[in-house]
Amino acid sequence: MNRSLFLNAAAILILSLAAGRGLADAGRAAANGGDGPVLESPTLLSLGVHWIVEGDENTNAAIAMAWRAAGGAWRNVAPLWRVEKGAQKTPKGSSVEVPEGAWLFAGSAVLLDPGADYELKLTLADPDGGNREALLKARTASEPVAPADAKVFHVAPGDGGGSGSEADPFRGLAAAQAAAKPGMIFLLHAGTYPGGFNVSKSGEPGRPIVWRGAGDGEAILDGQGAAATRPSTTVVVNGMHDVWFEALTIRNAQWAFVGHEASRIVVRRCHLHNAEFGITATRNNNDALRGWFITDNLIEGPSTWPRTKGIEDARGIQISGEGHVVAYNRVRGFGDGIDTFPSRRCADIDFHNNEISECTDDGSELDYSERNVRCFLNRYSNIFQGISVQPVYGGPVYAFRNALFNVVQEPFKMHNGPSGALFFHNTCAKQGMPLILQTREPVRHCVLRNNLFIGTTAAYAYETTAPMKDCDFDYDGFAGGPWPMFLKWNGQRYRNLDDVHAKAPVYKHAVLVTGLTPPSDSAKQCEPADLRLPAGCAAIDAGEPLPGFNDGFAGRAPDLGAYELGAPLPHYGPR
Numbered sequence: 001m002n003r004s005l006f007l008n009a010a011a012i013l014i015l016s017l018a019a020g021r022g023l024a025d026a027g028r029a030a031a032n033g034g035d036g037p038v039l040e041s042p043t044l045l046s047l048g049v050h051w052i053v054e055g056d057e058n059t060n061a062a063i064a065m066a067w068r069a070a071g072g073a074w075r076n077v078a079p080l081w082r083v084e085k086g087a088q089k090t091p092k093g094s095s096v097e098v099p100e101g102a103w104l105f106a107g108s109a110v111l112l113d114p115g116a117d118y119e120l121k122l123t124l125a126d127p128d129g130g131n132r133e134a135l136l137k138a139r140t141a142s143e144p145v146a147p148a149d150a151k152v153f154h155v156a157p158g159d160g161g162g163s164g165s166e167a168d169p170f171r172g173l174a175a176a177q178a179a180a181k182p183g184m185i186f187l188l189h190a191g192t193y194p195g196g197f198n199v200s201k202s203g204e205p206g207r208p209i210v211w212r213g214a215g216d217g218e219a220i221l222d223g224q225g226a227a228a229t230r231p232s233t234t235v236v237v238n239g240m241h242d243v244w245f246e247a248l249t250i251r252n253a254q255w256a257f258v259g260h261e262a263s264r265i266v267v268r269r270c271h272l273h274n275a276e277f278g279i280t281a282t283r284n285n286n287d288a289l290r291g292w293f294i295t296d297n298l299i300e301g302p303s304t305w306p307r308t309k310g311i312e313d314a315r316g317i318q319i320s321g322e323g324h325v326v327a328y329n330r331v332r333g334f335g336d337g338i339d340t341f342p343s344r345r346c347a348d349i350d351f352h353n354n355e356i357s358e359c360t361d362d363g364s365e366l367d368y369s370e371r372n373v374r375c376f377l378n379r380y381s382n383i384f385q386g387i388s389v390q391p392v393y394g395g396p397v398y399a400f401r402n403a404l405f406n407v408v409q410e411p412f413k414m415h416n417g418p419s420g421a422l423f424f425h426n427t428c429a430k431q432g433m434p435l436i437l438q439t440r441e442p443v444r445h446c447v448l449r450n451n452l453f454i455g456t457t458a459a460y461a462y463e464t465t466a467p468m469k470d471c472d473f474d475y476d477g478f479a480g481g482p483w484p485m486f487l488k489w490n491g492q493r494y495r496n497l498d499d500v501h502a503k504a505p506v507y508k509h510a511v512l513v514t515g516l517t518p519p520s521d522s523a524k525q526c527e528p529a530d531l532r533l534p535a536g537c538a539a540i541d542a543g544e545p546l547p548g549f550n551d552g553f554a555g556r557a558p559d560l561g562a563y564e565l566g567a568p569l570p571h572y573g574p575r
């Protein structure tokens with residue numbers, strides 16, 4: 001049995017890791033593809049799908065996926081992930097209800113181009129019968145652009161009046177909002193707009209209402225509340241849709257920006273500060289929380305490094321729902337940098353190219369995600385815990401190509417029984433044990449591949465106290481030491497890497513790496529480090545090919561960690 005999750009199309013039929021290791025001769029019912037695959041909400045760089053498959057008691061069916069751009073050649077990506085039965089929130093509490101006796105498969109094509117047309121080919125194959133192929137046409141999302149014919153009005157600080165012309169601007173936000181209609185742009189001129197702004201008018205798809213800084217100085221929306229002492233909110237868009245905020249300063253409240261049950265909200269090139277919570281969009285009772293773009297913002301919170309107050313409530317961005325893009329933001333000084341949140345739907349959300357630092361709890365939480373939530377190409381510095389998945393409900397949830405420097409505790413916080421978390425090509429540098437997991441809750445159906453963990457002297461290179469069930473960890477690199485023992489896995493200790501290779505159920509291809517430097521003092525606030533590989537490093541060509549995640553690698557195999565040798569650094573933070 002091939003244990004690898006990622007196989008060529010020719011070998012796809014023997015995939016069984018995510019299926020729970022079913023016996024080949026147990027039950028011969030063929031797979032039934034039901035109504036076929038479902039395309040989920042697209043983002044700038046990703047397309048997610050799911051497919052409910054009935055039958056297949058012996059769990060030997062698999063679904064291959066490939067994509068092509070218009071007129072291009074097909075490119076294979078990772079097969080769809082078989083979601084563990086029982087891992088969803090409740091039988092009827094998930095955003096996709098899976099009938100008794102059926103399986104949910106899900107997965108993503110990633111690192112695509114924005115605003116581009118694609119075809120997805122999904123091939124359901126079962127040796128017992130039920131083979132089926134399906135084609136889906138899809139288009140990735142585009143960066144939101146206001147319509148060229150939008151009417152432009154002017155706003156200045158004041159207490160009412162004005163016609164909205166440049167010579168006679170609306171005086172104050174209330175006067176402007178009274179005149180607001182879909183397809184209008186309001187340019188806020190320099191000055192302070194005091195008090196909270198409770199938005200009461202929505203735009204329409206393709207015809208948003210835009211509140212934008214005019215560019216003649218700082219346009220400040222001031223909540224006039226102290227972040228830690230007065231429960232106040234500067235901007236509220238609860239229940240609204242198609243409303244945009246651009247190039248504004250939003251400050252002085254406990255919550256800077258709140259948008260529960262809101263759709264197609266844009267927050268772009270804004271500066272949020274002096275608030276305990278930056279952007280909050282978590283209540284989703286009516287399943288309307290969809291399609292936000294949060295990009296190119298500077299979001300600064302009250303937390304300082306090193307951690308002195310324990311776990312803080314402060315959050316930079318906290319969002320639930322579906323189809324959001326959270327990208328190119330600079331977030332610093334919170335308990336958590338960027339998080340998901342539980343609601344009736346938490347799927348198809350992308351966090352990418354963000355610069356996140358000084359987080360006294362988690363750099364990012366993907367907690368309570370269901371499937372196709374993707375955290376990639378982010379850089380983290382000075383964070384207590386790295387990327388959290390406590391829990392995820394079957395997945396797949398992806399964390400890949402992230403760089404983490406000066407993590408105090410766990411690079412990947414897999415607490416509270418996660419199932420379906422996939423970690424590929426991440427680099428983490430920290431003091432102490434390179435990789436550690438401290439929890440008694442089981443970790444199920446999780447995969448690590450091609451990561452690089454850099455540490456110092458500790459009891460182990462990797463110690464996990466969690467029961468690890470149907471997990472597949474391999475092809476990672478470890479730097480640092482010395483370590484009296486190399487690995488602790490399901491209560492068994494393995495003295496060194498040779499012992500691991502010979503006897504452990506995981507890490508048959510792990511390697512030791514030298515020439516990489518961890519932070520000198522976790523209590524010292526560090527600048528983002530360059531974690532690219534030096535020439536001659538043992539991490540070069542030491543990885544496993546993962547279709548869709550490391551295509552186009554140089555050399556005989558992919559390099560370990562976030563960066564392929566010779567590749568430029570991604571852009572982190574506002575563009």
